Amino acid sequence: xxxxxxxxxxxxxxLAEALLTPHGVxxxxxxxxxxxxxxxxxxxxxxxRRQTPDxxxxxxxxxxxxxxxxxxxxxxxxVEIDGVRRTRCYSPCGPQGxxxxxxxxxxxxxxxxxxxxxTTRVGTVFGLxxxxxxxxxxxxxxxxxxLVSGGSGVTPVLAMLRTLVxxxxxxxxxxxxxxxxxxxxxxxxxxxxxAAEHPGLRVVHAHTHSRRGGDLHxxxxxxxxxxxxxxxxxxxxxxxxxxxxxxSVREQFAAEGLGERLHTxxxxxxxxxxxxxxxxxxxxxxxxxxxxxxxxxxxxxQAEDAGLSPEHGCRMGICFSCTQVKTAGRVRNxxxxxxxxxxxxxxxxxxxxxxxxxEINA
Numbered sequence: 001x002x003x004x005x006x007x008x009x010x011x012x013x014x015l016a017e018a019l020l021t022p023h024g025v026x027x028x029x030x031x032x033x034x035x036x037x038x039x040x041x042x043x044x045x046x047x048x049r050r051q052t053p054d055x056x057x058x059x060x061x062x063x064x065x066x067x068x069x070x071x072x073x074x075x076x077x078x079v080e081i082d083g084v085r086r087t088r089c090y091s092p093c094g095p096q097g098x099x100x101x102x103x104x105x106x107x108x109x110x111x112x113x114x115x116x117x118x119t120t121r122v123g124t125v126f127g128l129x130x131x132x133x134x135x136x137x138x139x140x141x142x143x144x145x146x147l148v149s150g151g152s153g154v155t156p157v158l159a160m161l162r163t164l165v166x167x168x169x170x171x172x173x174x175x176x177x178x179x180x181x182x183x184x185x186x187x188x189x190x191x192x193x194x195a196a197e198h199p200g201l202r203v204v205h206a207h208t209h210s211r212r213g214g215d216l217h218x219x220x221x222x223x224x225x226x227x228x229x230x231x232x233x234x235x236x237x238x239x240x241x242x243x244x245x246x247x248s249v250r251e252q253f254a255a256e257g258l259g260e261r262l263h264t265x266x267x268x269x270x271x272x273x274x275x276x277x278x279x280x281x282x283x284x285x286x287x288x289x290x291x292x293x294x295x296x297x298x299x300x301x302q303a304e305d306a307g308l309s310p311e312h313g314c315r316m317g318i319c320f321s322c323t324q325v326k327t328a329g330r331v332r333n334x335x336x337x338x339x340x341x342x343x344x345x346x347x348x349x350x351x352x353x354x355x356x357x358x359e360i361n362a
Contacts (some may be wrong), residue, residue, distance in 0.1 A: 041065045041128040043100060048120055051103070051186055055152075056117040057093075060100040062128055069131035071096045071159040072238070072265065076320060078127030081115050085127070087321040088112045088313055091156035091240075091265070092131075093187070095163040100128075103186055105152040112313070129320075135240070135265035137163070142236040143171040146229045148249060150178035150241025154186050156265050157240050162190075165198045173201045174229040178220065178245055181210035204228040220248045233258060240265040272316075272334045274298070274353060281356035286327060288362065298334060299324075300349035303362060310349055310362055317351035324349055329358030 043060035050056050069075065074091045094101035106117040137145075137160055145164065149157040154177060161175055175195075179185045185205060195203045206224060207214035216224050225232045239249050239262060246264060253262040279296030283306075290306045300322050303310050313321030317335050323346050330341035331352040339355060340347070349360070 041130065043126050043128045045120060045122055045124040045126070046099065048122055050117075052184065054106045054117065055103055055186060056106075056120050057101065057103040057187075058116075058120050058124075059094075060102065060126065060128070062100060066128065067130055069096055069100075070136040071163040072135040072137065072156045073131040073133040074156070074265075075100070075131050076129035077102070078129075079112060079115060081111065084311060086112045086115075086311065086313065087127075087319050089319050091133075091159065093155040093158045093162075095159065095166045097163075097166075103152065103155055105186075133265065135238070135263060137238075138236075141167070141169055141171070144229075144231055144235035145169075145171065145173045146225075146232050146235045146237040147173065147175045148178075148237060148239045148241070148245075149176075150245040151184075152186070153241035153245075153265075155240075157238055158187055158190075160238060161194060161201075165194050165201065169198075169200065171200060172229075172231070172235075173198070174204060174232075175201065176204045176206060176216075176224070176228045178206045178208055178241060181207050182213035202228075220245055220252075222252055225252070233261075236261055236263065238263050238265075272298075272351070274334065279354070281329075281354060281358065283354055283357075284359045285362045286359055294354045294356075294358070296353065298350050299331070299347075299352050299354065299358070299360060302354075303349060303360070308362060312350060315350045317348050320348060322349040323347070325361040326352075327359045327361050330355040331358060 041063055043062045045058050046061050047059040048056065069092060074089045076087050077090050078085050078087045090102050090104060092100045093103050104113050104116045106113045135156055141164065147157045147161055161173065164173060175191065177185065191203045195201050204216060205214045206216035208219050211217050216227060229235060233256065239246060250262065253259055274296050276296035279294045281294045282291055283294050283299065283302055284291045285303060285306060285308060288308055290308065292302060292306050295302055295305070300310060300312055300315065310324065311321055313319035326345055326347045328343055330339055331347055332339050332355050334351045334353050
């Protein structure tokens with residue numbers, strides 16, 4: 001009898017889902033407790049600390065729908081601001097297998113990052129996605145590993161480091177982190193504790209704007225690699241940080257023929273180009289009733305040109321904040337070149353370019 005209970009419970013839940021259409025049972029469960037939802041992932045904040053004036057670090061306990069992540073991946077975190085749901089991508093910085101820990105640096109112009117820094121408290125509930133991204137450690141682990149980060153790019157690389165230490169990695173690890181000065185180093189206490197705990201780990205602090213308090217000083221140079229990890233040519237290197245740092249490291253590795261040993265993560269995309277001269281057809285935004293000639297630009301820009309203000313985030317096809325339903329027509333993905341023409345499909349406005357007539361439910 002007891003063995004039949006889970007099946008019966010699932011059947012009752014499915015029946016309730018059908019009866020509560022179109023809103024679904026989750027819309028009612030979340031009124032009682034957001035963590036009870038079945039089809040979506042939620043996370044409740046269990047701890048908060050602020051390491052620097054412009055950052056917030058918080059631990060999140062995900063709901064049962066969460067499947068876990070691999071160190072280095074990112075998660076789309078959704079927060080409601082003034083009644084509007086906003087989604088951004090953040091990399092957990094804790095080891096895989098435990099609760100999620102995030103460190104968010106507030107961008108002076110960033111709506112979501114500033115909101116998270118200023119309002120996140122114990123008990124706050126966020127929406128979460130399943131993890132995504134290919135910036136992960138291989139299995140089996142490399143014998144020699146160089147981890148390079150800069151600024152808030154520390155988060156996915158720190159997740160890798162914490163995971164390696166938790167696994168008892170027996171090889172050599174160097175963690176080379178760039179910051180403006182000692183006061184700007186995120187997770188310094190954790191890094192020092194990990195270095196003390198793990199005999200194969202060396203933490204190297206490089207300060208770009210200070211001549212004191214660091215192991216290295218100035219911007220990245222080949223000499224830094226030789227000083228931090230003399231064996232870097234035989235290692236696998238994992239890099240995340242500001243574009244100037246990443247460009248410099250890439251150039252150095254390419255010059256030495258080591259491109260295949262360098263693995264990178266960045267939330268920026270190469271510039272997209274659009275053939276506006278060949279554009280044809282019209283775009284209709286069904287919900288607002290507005291129409292315009294197809295200019296050949298992404299639908300997000302065309303919506304804005306038409307006086308609409310659709311929700312958006314990264315504007316480069318990463319955060320999915322601008323996802324809308326295309327009810328008719330064909331669009332081209334500006335990143336991949338793929339053309340899709342199914343009716344009632346979800347598309348990302350920021351990278352979707354109309355191919356002829358298109359109707360969007362916006």
